[in-house]
Amino acid sequence: xxxxxxxxxxFIIIMSPRIKKLRKVLSPPPVKGFKPYGRDPEAxxxxxxxxxxxxxxxxxxxxxxxxxxxxxxxLMGVSRPTFTRIYASxxxxxxxxxxxxxxxSVEGGKVYFDSDWYECGSCGSFFNNPERETRVESCxxxxxxxxxxxxxxxxxxxxxxxxxxxxxxxxxxxxxxEHRTGRPCSQEVxxxxxxxxxxxxxxxxxxxxxxxx
Amino acid sequence: xxxxITATGNKSDSLIDxxxxxxSFFVIYDSETGSVEYIPNPFVDVxxxxxxxxxxxxxxxxxxxxxxxxxxxxxxxALDSLKIRMIVIKDAGKKISEILELLEKNK
Numbered sequence: 001x002x003x004x005x006x007x008x009x010x011f012i013i014i015m016s017p018r019i020k021k022l023r024k025v026l027s028p029p030p031v032k033g034f035k036p037y038g039r040d041p042e043a044x045x046x047x048x049x050x051x052x053x054x055x056x057x058x059x060x061x062x063x064x065x066x067x068x069x070x071x072x073x074x075l076m077g078v079s080r081p082t083f084t085r086i087y088a089s090x091x092x093x094x095x096x097x098x099x100x101x102x103x104x105s106v107e108g109g110k111v112y113f114d115s116d117w118y119e120c121g122s123c124g125s126f127f128n129n130p131e132r133e134t135r136v137e138s139c140x141x142x143x144x145x146x147x148x149x150x151x152x153x154x155x156x157x158x159x160x161x162x163x164x165x166x167x168x169x170x171x172x173x174x175x176x177x178e179h180r181t182g183r184p185c186s187q188e189v190x191x192x193x194x195x196x197x198x199x200x201x202x203x204x205x206x207x208x209x210x211x212x213x
Numbered sequence: 214x215x216x217x218i219t220a221t222g223n224k225s226d227s228l229i230d231x232x233x234x235x236x237s238f239f240v241i242y243d244s245e246t247g248s249v250e251y252i253p254n255p256f257v258d259v260x261x262x263x264x265x266x267x268x269x270x271x272x273x274x275x276x277x278x279x280x281x282x283x284x285x286x287x288x289x290x291a292l293d294s295l296k297i298r299m300i301v302i303k304d305a306g307k308k309i310s311e312i313l314e315l316l317e318k319n320k
Contacts, residue, residue, distance in 0.1 A: 022290065112290030123315065125280075126301040130293060140278060141300055141312070143319035 020110045023054040023086070024077040028113060033105035034097075049097040052109030055090035062087055070189050070196060080196070121146035168197040216242045217271050218312055219281040223251040225310040229302055231282030234264030240309055241274060244320050249313065264288045272297065280312060 033048070054076065061072035073083035097104045115128045120139035129136045138145045166179040170190035179185060179199065188197035219236035220227045230236035235257050241250045255270070256263040264284075268291050271279060278298035282305055292299055302312070 111294075113293040115293050124302075124304060126303070127278075128293070128299050130296040130298050139319075140298060141280070141302075141319065142315045 021078055021082075023057070023109070023111045024075070025053050025057045025111045025113050026075065027057075027060075028053065029056050029060075029106050032107070033103060035103050036097075036101045039101050046100055046102040048103035048105050049093050050108065051090060051093050051104055051106050053106065053111040054086050054109045055093065056106050057111070058083060058087040059090045059094070068194055070194055074187060074189055116149065118147050118149055120144060121148060166199065168199055170195055171198050214244050214278070215274065215276045216244065216316060217274075217276040217279045218242065218309060219279075220251070220309050223253070225249075225308070225313070227309050228305065229280070229282055229307045229309065229312065231305050233279070233281040233284050233288055234267045236267075236281070239267075239271065240313075241271075241276065242313055242316055244316065247317070265291060268292060268295070268297075 057076060058072065061067045061075060062069065067075065069083050069087070070080055072087075073080045076083060076086075078086070094104065096102065115130055116136075117126055117128045118136050118139075119126050120142065122144040123139060123142040125139065125141050127140055136147060139147055167176045168179045168185040168188050169176050170193060172195040173190065173193045175190050175192050177188065177197070185197045185199045189195070190197055218240040219230035219233055220238040220240050221230045221236070222228075223238050227238070230238075236254055237257060239252050239254055241252065242248070243250075254267065256266045259266070264287055268288060272295050276297065278300060279292065280300040280302060282303070283301060284292070284299050289299065
């Protein structure tokens with residue numbers, strides 16, 4: 001028991017903060033920031049407000065593309081509560097900038113940029129498009145225009161992600177879809193009512209986590 | 214535009230290397246001058262972060278697209294943020310000369 005406590009304590013003392021997950025950003029902002037105008041020159045220059053890329057992305061998904069927090073969190077590859085935190089921080093910063101007349105700059109953050117993948121029909125190669133603004137019309141390798149869109153996740157690991165005979169269920173409306181192995185049910189969003197799915201028979205799983213085997 | 218190709222050897226009839234970070238050689242082809250350069254990969258035998266270091270090496274040389282057999286899960290986001298295009302050739306029997314020919318034709 002004492003040994004166990006010591007272990008626990010030493011763990012607490014050397015504990016470092018949990019490493020943040022990388023957030024996926026589908027399209028970076030077209031500008032680096034925003035400047036206020038008409039500011040009283042006598043008031044001097046206020047320091048700028050820095051918005052991270054993931055905060056910009058959260059705001060774009062929620063308020064521009066009109067996704068709800070569940071859908072947006074799936075798109076960014078983070079949990080729903082994390083997404084809500086990122087979004088709240090984005091709004092807080094923008095409000096600060098508006099009220100105090102401060103400049104906004106978009107930079108930094110724990111993000112990676114995702115791009116679309118394509119397949120060339122004539123040379124059989126796969127390639128991505130790092131410039132989202134430009135359209136892909138020909139293969140960068142052989143120049144052929146026989147190019148089709150490609151989903152790397154769906155074909156890269158056909159064994160890892162397949163359908164099993166289990167189901168994911170929506171706890172709100174009861175809608176069921178086939179469970180895909182390797183993909184947590186909580187990442188699926190119900191197409192009917194937009195709430196998170198759960199594995200059928202999930203209460204058992206919940207009890208186990210609380211220790212009531 | 215500069216293109217990097219992973220290679221198993223430093224001859225034009227060498228095959229494309231299926232791995233990116235620990236490939237034996239990088240072939241850098243410049244489409245403007247038509248020059249082809251073979252550089253041995255210094256990160257073949259390192260313990261870790263071979264991929265990330267290879268990305269740094271290639272981006273320092275101004276490479277805009279990379280051709281390899283596959284890219285690891287850490288490399289894809291790194292290259293995406295550097296706006297370097299990835300081209301995956303699944304056919305492991307492809308020779309460097311064949312790829313260079315395709316690139317030259319497509320110039």
